Amino acid sequence: MSNKIKKKSTFIDMTAMSDVTVLLLTFFMLTSTFVQKEPVQVNPPQSVSEIKIPETNIVSVLIEPNGKVFMSLDKQPDRREVLQKMGEFYKIEFTPEELKTFELLPSFGVPIRGMKEFLALPTERQDQIIMDYGIPCDSLNNEFKEWMRNAKLVNKDLSIAIKADAKTPYPMMRDIMNTLQDLRENRYNLITSLKDMPEI
Amino acid sequence: MAEIQENNDNGKKGKQKKFNVRVDFTPMVDMNMLLITFFMLCTTMSKPQTMEIAMPRKDVIDDDMTLVKESNAVTILLGKDDKVYYYLGRLKEEDYENPEKLKEANFSGDENSIRTLLLGRNREVVQQIKELKLRKENLEIADSTYKKQVTEIKKDKDAPRVSIKASDFANYKNLIDALDEMHICNIGVYAIEDITAGDLRLLENLTGGGYEKQTETEVKQ
Numbered sequence: 001m002s003n004k005i006k007k008k009s010t011f012i013d014m015t016a017m018s019d020v021t022v023l024l025l026t027f028f029m030l031t032s033t034f035v036q037k038e039p040v041q042v043n044p045p046q047s048v049s050e051i052k053i054p055e056t057n058i059v060s061v062l063i064e065p066n067g068k069v070f071m072s073l074d075k076q077p078d079r080r081e082v083l084q085k086m087g088e089f090y091k092i093e094f095t096p097e098e099l100k101t102f103e104l105l106p107s108f109g110v111p112i113r114g115m116k117e118f119l120a121l122p123t124e125r126q127d128q129i130i131m132d133y134g135i136p137c138d139s140l141n142n143e144f145k146e147w148m149r150n151a152k153l154v155n156k157d158l159s160i161a162i163k164a165d166a167k168t169p170y171p172m173m174r175d176i177m178n179t180l181q182d183l184r185e186n187r188y189n190l191i192t193s194l195k196d197m198p199e200i
Numbered sequence: 201m202a203e204i205q206e207n208n209d210n211g212k213k214g215k216q217k218k219f220n221v222r223v224d225f226t227p228m229v230d231m232n233m234l235l236i237t238f239f240m241l242c243t244t245m246s247k248p249q250t251m252e253i254a255m256p257r258k259d260v261i262d263d264d265m266t267l268v269k270e271s272n273a274v275t276i277l278l279g280k281d282d283k284v285y286y287y288l289g290r291l292k293e294e295d296y297e298n299p300e301k302l303k304e305a306n307f308s309g310d311e312n313s314i315r316t317l318l319l320g321r322n323r324e325v326v327q328q329i330k331e332l333k334l335r336k337e338n339l340e341i342a343d344s345t346y347k348k349q350v351t352e353i354k355k356d357k358d359a360p361r362v363s364i365k366a367s368d369f370a371n372y373k374n375l376i377d378a379l380d381e382m383h384i385c386n387i388g389v390y391a392i393e394d395i396t397a398g399d400l401r402l403l404e405n406l407t408g409g410g411y412e413k414q415t416e417t418e419v420k421q
Contacts, residue, residue, distance in 0.1 A: 014225030021232035028236060032243030045373040047380045049251040063372075161250060166373035170278070170366040173375065177392075181255055189250035192376060198309055198384060 036072070037106045039130045040064040045166035046195035053189060057157045059148070060191075062107065063164035067172035068134030069144055070109030071151075078155050079103050085150040086112060094119075109134050112143055137175055145179045152183070160188035251379060256391065274321070275363045276314060276378055277302070277399055278370035279407065284314060284378070291398045302402045307377045314378070318385035321360045328353045329386050354388030362390040365399055 042064055062070040073079050080103045087094045090112050094102070098119045102108070105126075110118045110133040118126060118133075137144035151158055160180065164173060180188060270289045277285040287302050305314045319326055329350055336346045364378045375392070382390045 011222070011224075012226075014229050015223075017229050018225040018232065021229055021236060025232055025236050025239070028239035028243065032239055045376040047249065047251050047376050048383055049249055049380070051250050051252055053250045164372050166371065166376075168372040169368070170370040170372065170375060171368045173372050174366070174394075177255065186255045187252065189252055190376065190379075192249050192251050194249045195380075198315075 038062060038072075039070050039107055039109060039127070040068070042163055042165045044163055044191050044193050047190075047192035048195055048197045049192060050194070051189075053161055053191065054159055057155065057159060058161050059151050059158045060107075060161045060163060061144075061176065062109075063162065063168050063172065063176065064134075065165045065167045067168065068109065068131075069137050069176070070107050070130070070134060071144075071147055072107035073151060073158075075155070076103045078151070078158075079105070081154045082147065082150050083115075085153065086146060089146055089150070092116065111136055111141075112146075137179060139175075142179060144176070145183065148180070148185070149183055152185070160185055161191055162188060163191040251376070251383075253379065253392075272358065272361050273363070274318070274360045275365060275399070277395070277403060278364070278366040278374040278378060279403055280367070280369040282371075282374060283407075284374065285403065285406070286314060286317065287402070291396075291402070296398070296401055296405060302406045304406075307381065314381050315385060318360060318362070318381060318387060322385055322387060325353055325356050325359050325386050325388070350386075351388075354386060356388065359388055362387050363393045364390060365393050365395040367395055367400065367403065 040062065042062055056074060058074050060072050060074075062072070064070075073082065080099050083094060083099060083102045086092075092112065092115070094116070098116065101119045102115075107130075109130055114133070118129075121129070135144045135147060136142070148160075162176065180186075273289055275287050275291075277287075279285055284305050284307060285302050286305050291301075305312060305317065307314060309315050332341070332346060332349055332353070335341050336343070341349075362382060364375070364382075366375055379390075379392075381387075
């Protein structure tokens with residue numbers, strides 16, 4: 001027996017490794033917040049401001065470089081109620097199925113007249129066409145104002161966060177800001193990415 | 201995949217069979233790694249930064265801005281192609297033809313920038329806040345007291361009052377940059393205002409950049 005080469009076992013004990021991975025996994029699961037799906041890619045400008053955005057109760061307004069506006073609410077029950085109220089205002093009746101579909105949408109941005117058709121589409125198709133729409137917010141047809149007004153009626157604790165692309169022309173921002181001013185929403189957050197504070 | 205190895209003792213009876221219970225953790229590790237990868241790719245670690253702004257109410261005319269001492273008033277105009285201009289004091293009839301009134305500046309931080317201008321005019325406030333910050337860092341004062349005192353210092357009567365006026369040709373980044381400068385220079389009172397025909401005329405006179413087009417559209421409205 002002794003002159004035979006000892007067969008070494010190739011069995012590596014993975015218990016320790018497993019411990020480490022589970023630990024890492026727990027860390028990532030606890031610290032992370034999921035990336036919100038947004039209909040368009042937006043690059044916010046940089047600023048030195050270090051205030052963090054509140055965790056919950058946010059209505060966020062997404063403005064892309066061409067001035068198309070999208071909105072999202074973080075609470076699903078709010079979404080349903082807001083759409084119901086919008087339906088009442090524009091005399092459009094939404095079926096429970098449509099309300100359910102709307103509740104599950106991460107963000108919305110189609111004119112209210114086209115909302116019924118939009119909600120009937122399959123999800124992949126919705127993602128494709130939402131980029132071509134956006135909530136109308138000109139002075140003749142300011143649906144953005146109604147959305148915002150109803151959102152505030154449904155949940156008065158909502159704080160407004162505006163995430164606009166750095167290249168958005170100022171007139172579009174002014175329209176949005178004027179609309180908010182009309183609604184007496186004078187305090188809101190502008191989402192920016194962090195830049196170092198220069199030495200002064 | 202638990203692997204149970206049997207120790208074969210060549211059939212010796214009487215002794216109990218010993219089982220070497222060793223569980224192979226490799227697949228478990230594989231799965232964990234996969235999950236970690238998934239979480240790492242699908243999550244954002246940092247929450248986005250925000251800048252809080254408070255706009256004045258539309259129905260209330262803000263006396264603060266109109267009653268500002270002329271020597272304290274600074275107006276920043278955001279023009280075409282990321283350019284920025286400023287003038288001091290208020291705009292009067294004879295200023296339109298005065299090429300010295302409107303000056304070009306930038307957001308960089310060199311001697312020609314808005315920052316240098318505002319820091320220079322806001323020297324006392326900046327100095328006081330700097331000292332306060334130092335005291336906070338040395339743990340002499342609490343965070344809440346620091347904030348309270350900063351707001352007090354910013355109320356200084358001789359500090360500049362800044363109006364930010366953007367032309368139609370400016371973009372959102374310019375506006376944020378301007379607001380950022382307010383933050384950096386510890387300006388207590390500033391406002392985003394609508395650009396006036398006078399401001400546009402001044403810009404047009406200095407640059408000839410087609411700013412009068414905006415005046416025309418505004419007249420039509």
